[in-house]
Amino acid sequence: MSELVAIIPMFSISLVLALSCYLVLKSGEISFGQQAFFGVGAYAGGILTAMFDWPLVAALAVSAVAAAAVAGVIGFSLSRISGFRFTLMTLVLGEFAKEVFVKIEWRREVNGQAAGPEGPLGFSGIEYYYSHGIQHLAQGLIAASVAAGCLVAVWVYGRTGPGRRLVAVASDATLAASVSIDPVRTRLQAFAMAGAVAGIGGGLFAHQATYIEAANFSLMVGVHAVAYTLLGGLANVLGPVAGTAFDVVFLEGLRVVGSYRMVVFGSLIVVMLILRPRGLLGTRTRTVP
Amino acid sequence: MNPVLEIVAVCKKFSGVVALDDLKFTIEEGEMRGLVGANGAGKTTLLNVIGGQVMADSGIVRIAGLDVAKFSPWRRAGLGLGRTFQESRMWADLTTAEHFGIAIDASRRIAGRAAPNHAVDDICSLVELPKVMLERMPAQMRLLDRRRVELAMATLNASNLLLIDEIGAGLDVEEARMLYRLIARLIDRRCVRAAILVEHKLELLAAFATGISLIENGKASQHADCKDAARLALLMSSMFGHRSDAAAEVLQQRKGLQ
Amino acid sequence: MLLTAVEGLAYGGLYALLGLGFFLTYGVLRRIDLAYGTVVMTSVYLGAMMVGGLGLPWVGVLALTLVVGIPLSLLVAYLAFVLVRQDARFSMAATLGIWMVLEELMLQSPGRGRGQAIVNPLQDLSWWPWGLQIRIDHMVILGLALAVAGLLTRFLTRSRTGLAIRVSAYDASVAALLGISHARMMVLATVIASAVGCVAGWSFAMAQSGIDLHFGMWATVKGLVILVLGGTQSIALIVTAAIGLGVAERVGSELIGSGYRDLVGYGLILALLAVEPFLRPGETRFGDSR
Numbered sequence: 001m002s003e004l005v006a007i008i009p010m011f012s013i014s015l016v017l018a019l020s021c022y023l024v025l026k027s028g029e030i031s032f033g034q035q036a037f038f039g040v041g042a043y044a045g046g047i048l049t050a051m052f053d054w055p056l057v058a059a060l061a062v063s064a065v066a067a068a069a070v071a072g073v074i075g076f077s078l079s080r081i082s083g084f085r086f087t088l089m090t091l092v093l094g095e096f097a098k099e100v101f102v103k104i105e106w107r108r109e110v111n112g113q114a115a116g117p118e119g120p121l122g123f124s125g126i127e128y129y130y131s132h133g134i135q136h137l138a139q140g141l142i143a144a145s146v147a148a149g150c151l152v153a154v155w156v157y158g159r160t161g162p163g164r165r166l167v168a169v170a171s172d173a174t175l176a177a178s179v180s181i182d183p184v185r186t187r188l189q190a191f192a193m194a195g196a197v198a199g200i201g202g203g204l205f206a207h208q209a210t211y212i213e214a215a216n217f218s219l220m221v222g223v224h225a226v227a228y229t230l231l232g233g234l235a236n237v238l239g240p241v242a243g244t245a246f247d248v249v250f251l252e253g254l255r256v257v258g259s260y261r262m263v264v265f266g267s268l269i270v271v272m273l274i275l276r277p278r279g280l281l282g283t284r285t286r287t288v289p
Numbered sequence: 290m291n292p293v294l295e296i297v298a299v300c301k302k303f304s305g306v307v308a309l310d311d312l313k314f315t316i317e318e319g320e321m322r323g324l325v326g327a328n329g330a331g332k333t334t335l336l337n338v339i340g341g342q343v344m345a346d347s348g349i350v351r352i353a354g355l356d357v358a359k360f361s362p363w364r365r366a367g368l369g370l371g372r373t374f375q376e377s378r379m380w381a382d383l384t385t386a387e388h389f390g391i392a393i394d395a396s397r398r399i400a401g402r403a404a405p406n407h408a409v410d411d412i413c414s415l416v417e418l419p420k421v422m423l424e425r426m427p428a429q430m431r432l433l434d435r436r437r438v439e440l441a442m443a444t445l446n447a448s449n450l451l452l453i454d455e456i457g458a459g460l461d462v463e464e465a466r467m468l469y470r471l472i473a474r475l476i477d478r479r480c481v482r483a484a485i486l487v488e489h490k491l492e493l494l495a496a497f498a499t500g501i502s503l504i505e506n507g508k509a510s511q512h513a514d515c516k517d518a519a520r521l522a523l524l525m526s527s528m529f530g531h532r533s534d535a536a537a538e539v540l541q542q543r544k545g546l547q
Numbered sequence: 548m549l550l551t552a553v554e555g556l557a558y559g560g561l562y563a564l565l566g567l568g569f570f571l572t573y574g575v576l577r578r579i580d581l582a583y584g585t586v587v588m589t590s591v592y593l594g595a596m597m598v599g600g601l602g603l604p605w606v607g608v609l610a611l612t613l614v615v616g617i618p619l620s621l622l623v624a625y626l627a628f629v630l631v632r633q634d635a636r637f638s639m640a641a642t643l644g645i646w647m648v649l650e651e652l653m654l655q656s657p658g659r660g661r662g663q664a665i666v667n668p669l670q671d672l673s674w675w676p677w678g679l680q681i682r683i684d685h686m687v688i689l690g691l692a693l694a695v696a697g698l699l700t701r702f703l704t705r706s707r708t709g710l711a712i713r714v715s716a717y718d719a720s721v722a723a724l725l726g727i728s729h730a731r732m733m734v735l736a737t738v739i740a741s742a743v744g745c746v747a748g749w750s751f752a753m754a755q756s757g758i759d760l761h762f763g764m765w766a767t768v769k770g771l772v773i774l775v776l777g778g779t780q781s782i783a784l785i786v787t788a789a790i791g792l793g794v795a796e797r798v799g800s801e802l803i804g805s806g807y808r809d810l811v812g813y814g815l816i817l818a819l820l821a822v823e824p825f826l827r828p829g830e831t832r833f834g835d836s837r
């Protein structure tokens with residue numbers, strides 16, 4: 001039981017990042033750069049609580065806005081390209097962001113102590129939970145409710161105009177444009193939203209980890225999040241949940257395969273793509289009545 | 290009143306191949322203009338240049354008086370341009386009802402509250418689509434029903450002009466005739482102001498169109514009013530070349546089809 | 548400054564080799580292989596480890612790299628591009644799964660993911676024209692890249708086998724009509740691409756006197772970027788783009804400071820990729836036609 005409580009925060013954070021990838025995948029593209037927005041959210045949230053004593057909720061909100069803004073700017077170009085070029089650009093974005101994080105250096109005196117990111121030494125002392133006496137159970141609760149909030153937001157998005165237009169654009173952009181849907185704008189909205197979700201996840205992560213550094217936002221993180229979604233399937237928002245649960249709870253939480261977890265996980269992706277390319281939950285298919 | 294569509298001196302080359310060559314073309318209110326021409330004559334390219342799927346190298350494309358030559362396809366659609374494509378196109382993993390929902394939503398976003406509030410039921414009856422089709426995915430529908438859905442979606446946006454590219458291809462004459470009757474009715478009811486129909490079966494055009502244009506080598510080389518039997522015969526004979534008896538045959542069939 | 552530019556030429560040569568490998572996999576085979584760099588890294592890594600363990604001479608590294616790399620590439624190609632067939636994006640995702648597995652296996656290997664030393668036979672050999680110190684090994688890499696590019700161009704445009712590969716990649720059924728075995732051609736092209744990659748990986752590792760795990764994804768990203776910059780039309784363009792990027796990166800980081808080398812490199816590439824969709828003419832805009 002206590003083991004389960006211990007993995008709730010990790011599970012929730014991974015899920016939020018997977019939801020971000022899910023949004024991008026819904027637009028028909030694969031992004032290996034969502035960890036960049038995750039990192040933006042982490043640094044923004046951490047700076048606000050550790051250096052400026054902001055409350056957590058406000059800091060998370062700014063995490064979302066900051067990451068969405070960065071996604072919006074880069075999305076200006078990304079929403080105009082597709083396929084392999086899109087993936088490549090997100091890949092480069094991720095590596096670029098990592099280099100930027102290494103350079104973030106900003107110290108400030110807080111309660112007689114210096115706080116803030118220290119460039120290559122990372123950013124330590126994001127101790128909001130500790131200084132506000134928030135215990136493990138409460139931390140898990142916070143992470144889980146934020147993740148649930150993101151889940152609901154992504155679900156609602158998929159059921160309303162912008163989400164439906166996104167599916168249409170992903171499926172046939174020319175047809176969508178012929179019924180007066182702006183494909184670029186639709187994709188840009190989705191990308192900004194995906195950025196916001198990743199940013200929230202990053203904000204949560206910073207406070208959970210208390211110490212962050214550029215290496216936390218490596219390509220491996222982004223690839224995992226995409227893999228969770230592909231593993232679970234794109235049918236609906238439960239896909240990323242299933243995929244994340246499988247890896248975080250089964251492979252990591254229960255330590256079934258020990259230090260070969262990544263080997264097993266990577267092979268699993270390949271095997272799944274060969275045997276069940278539509279994911280664990282599959283996509284909707286309807287039979288002829 | 291401005292013509293529904295006015296094309297002046299449009300040129301389009303595809304890496305050296307001239308597809309449209311200094312083309313001039315006008316469509317007036319209430320017209321149903323048939324486009325005929327050999328394979329590769331440039332009919333689809335003309336529709337693409339009007340719809341924005343292909344950008345003209347030069348020239349003017351006016352929809353209801355506004356030059357849209359530099360506009361992207363979705364903006365042109367928002368100005369009242371609807372189209373169907375030569376190959377049947379639907380969103381593979383959405384049901385018919387979802388198709389309509391998205392198209393209605395999109396057209397209302399563009400036109401604001403002034404847009405007519407279409408109900409899915411009205412749309413179905415407009416294109417005589419059986420209600421059971423609403424819950425089907427494209428792969429589960431036969432071509433005729435898919436074409437009905439495509440026509441309905443195009444119409445939702447096409448307050449000005451409807452562009453129809455070989456909607457009868459792959460269907461038998463009877464089914465194609467049904468679709469053209471639906472289009473004629475859309476114009477009668479003022480759902481759209483005018484339509485351009487690309488069609489290889491001349492007898493269908495002779496039966497439903499108000500006029501026919503022949504596209505040859507990227508130019509609109511001849512126009513004929515469908516009431517003007519002599520010009521129609523001339524257009525057909527230049528299209529069929531030596532087989533002028535084919536033209537007479539088409540004119541014969543015209544009565545039967547209407 | 549000039550010296551940095553010359554050093555950039557060597558990197559350009561390396562990028563050109565990587566770019567050529569990707570030209571074969573993407574330009575000819577239409578495959579996006581994100582495990583490409585990692586397969587190369589794994590092969591060089593294992594080669595270096597074995598040579599270190601057995602005390603073989605330096606050529607052993609290259610030989611072992613090829614011995615490991617070619618079968619491994621074929622395995623990757625089979626898994627990700629033959630067995631996963633539904634969608635090119637899924638194949639790409641599968642190659643990432645393979646990337647994960649390989650990188651983790653290297654971490655768990657006796658090498659523990661630590662850098663492996665490689666003997667550089669040309670170390671400390673330099674040439675001093677006009678008072679500039681030019682490392683011979685750098686010039687060897689550049690020469691190697693140009694030679695490989697020339698050979699590949701000849702092979703693909705002049706030889707029957709090269710033509711057969713191109714036909715087969717273009718349309719398997721046409722190839723079958725002409726009596727060309729699609730599967731054989733794909734295997735052959737994969738082998739060539741892999742060999743080019745192994746040579747690139749080995750020469751890079753040699754110039755650096757060692758190899759570590761970072762090389763894998765770094766090489767993949769650089770190779771893909773060269774492909775985007777140089778296009779898929781001609782080998783000459785690829786080589787030009789590669790050398791241009793190599794020089795621009797070196798000179799750029801020299802101007803701004805070496806601590807910013809990767810930042811400048813990735814920033815440059817990101818900027819190029821970002822402005823690219825705005826430079827293309829109107830009709831290829833997204834959603835206008837497909």
Ligand SMILES: Nc1ncnc2c1ncn2[C@@H]1O[C@H](COP(=O)(O)OP(=O)(O)OP(=O)(O)O)[C@@H](O)[C@H]1O
Binds near residue numbers: 303307308333335375
């Ligand atoms: N996207 C394109 N790229 C290159 N060439 C094109 C393109 N679209 C059309 N063409 C060329 O332009 C010419 C006109 O083609 P178009 O499709 O307009 O003919 P069409 O009259 O519609 O023929 P069909 O009756 O077969 O549909 C043809 O030579 C065609 O090969």
Ligand SMILES: [Mg+2]
Binds near residue numbers: 332333
């Ligand atoms: Mg056509």
